[in-house]
Amino acid sequence: MAAHEQFAEDLALYALDALDGSQKAAVEEHVETCASCRSELESLRGDMALMALSASGPHPPQRSRDRLMSAIAADRPVIAPERETVSSGGWFGRLGWMAAALALLAGALLMNNAKEKNAALQREIAGLQTKTAAQDAELERVRREFAPFFAPGIQPVTIEVPNGHPQPQGKAIYVQSSGKLLFLASNLPALPEDKAYELWVLPITGNPLPAGVFRPDNKGGGIVVNPPLSAGVAAKGFAITVEPKEGSAAPTTKPMMVGLVS
Amino acid sequence: MARPYFLQEELRGVAGALPQDARSEVGEASDLSLVSRVRARDESAIGALYDRYSSLVYAVALRVLGDTGAAEDVLQEIFLQLWRKPAAFDSARGSMGAWLSVIARNRAIDALRKRKPETDIEDVVLSVETNFADNADRGRALVKIREVMSTMAGPQRSVLEMAFFEGLTHSEIAEKTGEPLGTIKTRIRAGLLSLRAAVAG
Numbered sequence: 001m002a003a004h005e006q007f008a009e010d011l012a013l014y015a016l017d018a019l020d021g022s023q024k025a026a027v028e029e030h031v032e033t034c035a036s037c038r039s040e041l042e043s044l045r046g047d048m049a050l051m052a053l054s055a056s057g058p059h060p061p062q063r064s065r066d067r068l069m070s071a072i073a074a075d076r077p078v079i080a081p082e083r084e085t086v087s088s089g090g091w092f093g094r095l096g097w098m099a100a101a102l103a104l105l106a107g108a109l110l111m112n113n114a115k116e117k118n119a120a121l122q123r124e125i126a127g128l129q130t131k132t133a134a135q136d137a138e139l140e141r142v143r144r145e146f147a148p149f150f151a152p153g154i155q156p157v158t159i160e161v162p163n164g165h166p167q168p169q170g171k172a173i174y175v176q177s178s179g180k181l182l183f184l185a186s187n188l189p190a191l192p193e194d195k196a197y198e199l200w201v202l203p204i205t206g207n208p209l210p211a212g213v214f215r216p217d218n219k220g221g222g223i224v225v226n227p228p229l230s231a232g233v234a235a236k237g238f239a240i241t242v243e244p245k246e247g248s249a250a251p252t253t254k255p256m257m258v259g260l261v262s
Numbered sequence: 263m264a265r266p267y268f269l270q271e272e273l274r275g276v277a278g279a280l281p282q283d284a285r286s287e288v289g290e291a292s293d294l295s296l297v298s299r300v301r302a303r304d305e306s307a308i309g310a311l312y313d314r315y316s317s318l319v320y321a322v323a324l325r326v327l328g329d330t331g332a333a334e335d336v337l338q339e340i341f342l343q344l345w346r347k348p349a350a351f352d353s354a355r356g357s358m359g360a361w362l363s364v365i366a367r368n369r370a371i372d373a374l375r376k377r378k379p380e381t382d383i384e385d386v387v388l389s390v391e392t393n394f395a396d397n398a399d400r401g402r403a404l405v406k407i408r409e410v411m412s413t414m415a416g417p418q419r420s421v422l423e424m425a426f427f428e429g430l431t432h433s434e435i436a437e438k439t440g441e442p443l444g445t446i447k448t449r450i451r452a453g454l455l456s457l458r459a460a461v462a463g
Binding site: 009010011012013015016017018019020039042043044045046047048049050051052053054055056057058059060061063064065067068069071072073075 | 305308309312313316317318320321322324325326330333334337338341342345346359360361363364366367368371386387388389390391392394400403404407408411422425426427429430431432433435447450451454455457458461
């Protein structure tokens with residue numbers, strides 16, 4: 001009973017998270033099994049709400065509301081009208097985009113690993129710890145870069161031309177809240193030396209935003225990872241145009257591929 | 263010279279009717295009905311809850327963090343969480359405003375101490391008599407709270423504020439004030455209880 005009294009005394013501190021590690025754990029354990037302490041804890045949190053009420057101040061700016069509403073709009077699953085026809089792509093099957101992204105990730109890691117190993121040989125005497133730390137940091141960086149694309153609700157948008165064989169196809173995976181964009185394309189036609197493809201984000205309002213210039217590889221594949229985009233732009237779709245190889249600030253040709261967020 | 267070709271024109275035909283930012287009138291809908299609409303992914307309902315409680319959440323976060331940008335981040339994070347997990351709100355206990363204000367305080371302290379959010383919003387369960395949804399009720403409570411705070415002895419008030427708004431642990435407060443741990447503990451508890459008593463009485 002004395003123990004119970006002791007915990008009851010500590011509840012206010014526990015509610016405020018003002019206890020240190022071991023004491024906190026002890027109260028936590030006690031509260032699990034003690035209904036009267038649990039109910040007092042809930043009342044103490046109610047008292048905290050009263051305390052919070054005393055902190056009146058200015059209203060948040062309107063931009064906070066806008067930011068929230070566009071983040072919420074972005075929280076909706078983004079799926080372009082999925083066309084059944086494109087199976088020729090192979091690595092772009094229904095789940096192929098994820099496989100492709102993972103392959104990309106694995107490739108990046110392998111390459112990085114090799115580089116790191118090479119460097120490690122040269123500085124073997126200096127010790128292996130530096131290498132481990134660098135790899136960990138790089139892994140962390142890659143993990144951080146890619147994590148948003150695998151968050152729940154983030155889905156790729158398919159953009160393609162209506163006909164033709166083999167069909168050019170692209171997948172845009174876009175995280176509005178952070179402005180992260182991963183774009184993977186396949187079967188793109190080869191381009192003259194002085195031309196390149198340019199990816200565009202089509203905002204709900206306003207003109208297309210440039211989202212990266214790339215040239216297709218010899219198999220027609222193309223990748224854009226995290227072009228410089230502002231966070232929070234609500235996109236209604238994505239498009240690809242052919243532009244001079246240094247890119248354009250606004251599209252100068254008719255889009256060859258367009259994908260709309262459904 | 264190439265003339266800019268605006269995709270907007272091209273898209274007008276393809277896109278058809280894009281969803282408009284429909285903001286329906288919510289009037290005096292109860293918190294509970296707004297939460298159930300949030301569960302049904304009604305964006306205007308989260309907007310209505312935001313309009314009702316964002317000032318409260320923001321004020322708490324700003325008081326703790328003293329930085330408008332950081333307070334806006336906490337505000338954003340809390341309402342996004344509410345959007346994603348509306349079921350975390352236990353309507354059987356206390357009002358949504360009270361619940362949000364406690365979450366705001368906890369999250370702001372986490373941000374202040376630069377640590378990952380420690381408490382899940384689902385773990386914050388509270389009970390309070392004051393109806394935070396009702397402006398008049400809230401106003402009456404605020405008057406009483408201010409009264410209690412202003413009559414509270416200096417050391418007691420500052421200890422309570424250090425724990426609540428600065429997120430200091432009782433041993434940190436003891437170190438700062440040079441008072442024994444037991445005294446700190448008593449003052450914090452008595453301070454919170456006096457708020458409860460003032461609003462109840």
